Amino acid sequence: MRVRREYLEDLEKLKSDVLRMGELAQMAAKNAIEALVNHDKDLAARILEENSVIDGVEFEIENRCMRLLALQQPMAIDLRTIGTSLKIITDFDRISDLAGDIAEIVLKIADEPYAKPLIDIPRISEITQGMIADCLEAFESQRIEKLEDFSERDDLVDALFGQIRRELISIMIENPRTITSVSHLIFIGLHQERIADHACNIASRIVYMVTGERRKLE
Amino acid sequence: MSKIEMKGLSVYYGNGTVHALKDVNMKIEANKITALIGPSGCGKTTFLRALNRMNELIRVRTEGEVLIDGIDIYSKKVDVIQLRKKVGMVFQQPNPFPMSIYDNVAYGPRIHGVRNRELDGIVEESLKKAALWDEVKDRLEENAFGFSGGQQQRLCIARALAVNPEIILFDEPCSSLDPISTARIEELLSKLKREYTIVIVTHNMQQAARISDFTAFFLMGELIECGKTPQIFERPRDKRTEDYITGRFG
Numbered sequence: 001m002r003v004r005r006e007y008l009e010d011l012e013k014l015k016s017d018v019l020r021m022g023e024l025a026q027m028a029a030k031n032a033i034e035a036l037v038n039h040d041k042d043l044a045a046r047i048l049e050e051n052s053v054i055d056g057v058e059f060e061i062e063n064r065c066m067r068l069l070a071l072q073q074p075m076a077i078d079l080r081t082i083g084t085s086l087k088i089i090t091d092f093d094r095i096s097d098l099a100g101d102i103a104e105i106v107l108k109i110a111d112e113p114y115a116k117p118l119i120d121i122p123r124i125s126e127i128t129q130g131m132i133a134d135c136l137e138a139f140e141s142q143r144i145e146k147l148e149d150f151s152e153r154d155d156l157v158d159a160l161f162g163q164i165r166r167e168l169i170s171i172m173i174e175n176p177r178t179i180t181s182v183s184h185l186i187f188i189g190l191h192q193e194r195i196a197d198h199a200c201n202i203a204s205r206i207v208y209m210v211t212g213e214r215r216k217l218e
Numbered sequence: 219m220s221k222i223e224m225k226g227l228s229v230y231y232g233n234g235t236v237h238a239l240k241d242v243n244m245k246i247e248a249n250k251i252t253a254l255i256g257p258s259g260c261g262k263t264t265f266l267r268a269l270n271r272m273n274e275l276i277r278v279r280t281e282g283e284v285l286i287d288g289i290d291i292y293s294k295k296v297d298v299i300q301l302r303k304k305v306g307m308v309f310q311q312p313n314p315f316p317m318s319i320y321d322n323v324a325y326g327p328r329i330h331g332v333r334n335r336e337l338d339g340i341v342e343e344s345l346k347k348a349a350l351w352d353e354v355k356d357r358l359e360e361n362a363f364g365f366s367g368g369q370q371q372r373l374c375i376a377r378a379l380a381v382n383p384e385i386i387l388f389d390e391p392c393s394s395l396d397p398i399s400t401a402r403i404e405e406l407l408s409k410l411k412r413e414y415t416i417v418i419v420t421h422n423m424q425q426a427a428r429i430s431d432f433t434a435f436f437l438m439g440e441l442i443e444c445g446k447t448p449q450i451f452e453r454p455r456d457k458r459t460e461d462y463i464t465g466r467f468g
Contacts, residue, residue: 004465073424075451075463212453 253430312370368399
């Protein structure tokens with residue numbers, strides 16, 4: 001017979017809410033690049049609207065964590081799960097904010113053709129999507145094998161962003177009239193690079209949640 | 219430095235039919251608080267009582283060694299009276315003697331031959347160490363039963379301190395106390411560890427987490443895991459410890 005049924009149900013609800021928030025953040029990041037690639041201003045506007053939903057889920061999770069800490073005095077894996085949840089929801093929130101920032105740029109630049117074909121930005125998006133998906137899977141399954149190469153994946157994102165920046169700077173030098181639109185693309189690359197950093201933070205926290213050991217993935 | 223060391227400690231009750239402690243090997247550090255946790259009947263109190271041979275008051279068989287400062291307390295050469303002077307004990311229910319505050323604290327030293335001014339000094343110092351002096355200094359001749367449960371428990375601690383022990387064993391000392399009295403005792407324990415080695419049995423895991431330096435988890439007579447308290451409560455090594463402290467037992 002299991003004891004503390006209500007407590008365990010609360011913990012399960014916490015985990016499912018964290019996963020839900022993570023999926024919403026992941027979807028926002030994915031849609032932001034889709035909106036960019038397809039010049040889709042409607043999709044960009046929807047991302048901005050849905051940001052408030054994510055904020056709401058974050059508050060719910062925070063309240064649940066505080067209640068569990070105050071009333072249940074969790075220990076060991078439970079304590080680590082709650083501590084991890086409190087930390088990673090901030091990263092999920094930042095990911096959705098960055099997706100919102102990209103969406104705002106899309107609303108400004110989608111009516112004009114872009115200064116160059118989008119190749120590396122969708123590639124970065126694919127990598128960061130994979131990172132967030134692996135975080136969510138690891139949080140749910142408590143298996144961290146897929147998080148082990150996050151440092152390498154983050155390095156790849158950094159390298160791709162460096163490449164984008166160099167390429168876009170040379171375009172601006174060649175044709176200064178493109179500075180406004182091209183600098184928007186640089187910011188999109190930067191936002192994606194930040195999303196990968198947040199995914200690394202989340203992965204580090206999940207490694208701690210599962211193993212009890214603190215290890216920085218970056 | 220370890221003050222106490224158990225080597226292969228086993229305790230049997232009921233003519234050997236109940237194996238209450240099973241081959242326990244453990245070290246207890248000097249000037250630290252070691253908390254013993256585990257479900258009812260797991261052997262915590264038996265373990266505690268093995269440290270000053272209190273189990274001998276009932277029919278038990280004890281095997282293995284309990285070394286205090288390197289000397290096996292189960293050796294025939296050891297004087298049990300001296301042992302219990304060195305290893306004091308405070309119980310679950312406050313159990314003052316039916317006499318005045320002064321006489322309660324003076325009881326042990328008097329048995330050991332202390333008299334007059336020296337006795338007054340010991341009573342005052344013990345009550346001060348037990349954080350009770352300010353509350354009772356003008357009422358030393360009043361009967362101990364007239365004081366609150368928390369005060370009575372601190373009186374019992376003062377009584378244990380009066381014979382100048384090196385180790386103090388606490389068997390759930392706060393289980394009958396309200397939160398404020400509990401907080402006072404916990405604060406007191408944290409101060410006392412500077413001078414004494416403390417071993418405490420508690421059912422309250424938050425208490426163990428708050429006050430102890432080391433925690434040992436017992437289950438069905440076995441020592442499952444012993445380690446630094448933050449490690450035990452944050453990342454226990456054994457699944458059974460984790461199941462117990464997260465309340466997934468039963």
